[in-house]
Amino acid sequence: MAPVITLAAATLLARLTGLLGADALDDWQLCLRIGLAAMFTLTGAVHFVPTFRDDMIRMIPPRLPAPAALVALTGALELAGAAGLLIPATATAAAICLAALLAAMYPANYSAARRGVPLAGKPATPLGIRTAEQVLFIALCALAAL
Template identity: 80%
Template sequence: MVPIITLAAVTLLARLTGVIGVDALDWQTSLRIGFAAMFLVTGAVHFVPKFRDDMIRMIPEQLPQPAALVAVTGVLEIAGAVGLLIPATAPAAAIGLALLLLAMFPANVSAARRGVPLAGKPATPLGIRTAEQVLFIGLAVLAAL
């Protein structure tokens, strides 16, 4: 829920600043800023112990070195967030983040099927996880255009 709230709130705030003339931010630029905020948050929690341990448990058992995978995906999310804020790299960063979301989806499926909680909260059902991923990937494509 925090990623969606972060994405929506920061995107709308960025767009509002454009509407009132603080800066001429269009919807796409506002979306990129919202995505950057969301991925900074989600990337950072890969390194917070109470989240990290659960994320490690989310990794399907057949994948090697789950702790390393969690760290790498966290770094990639943060790097992608920074890339979204640089106009020259924003389209590539958005596509890279969409691909990263696709690559991480098996861990979400595994976590939902096994009931892996995240930071003490119950596991998110697979239908909700899938809808979130579809939303994020679709918006990432819009941010890349």
């Protein structure tokens, strides 16, 4: 739920700032990219926080090799994508790559939901909610890429 809240709050705050006179933020797509960047900064950073990292490692489907390395790699890619969203020359490519990354990470979310893997001591998110969130994030990345 924290990623959804971060995304919504950052996007709305950026848009409100634009409506209050910051001409640079008078563009819904830029505000969406800021919201996505905030969300991916949060989600990317927690890949390196021990409490979350251990659970994320357990989320990786057992058939995949080197789960710790995969968690580090996806965290680094999320952080790089977040930065890329904020640079006009790379924003479109970053949004497309983040959408692809979300799709590639879905098997871990599916596996975690099916196996009941908790995250930071909280119960596992049900599969339907995980899927809806992934679809939402991918759709918003696609909108940010336009």
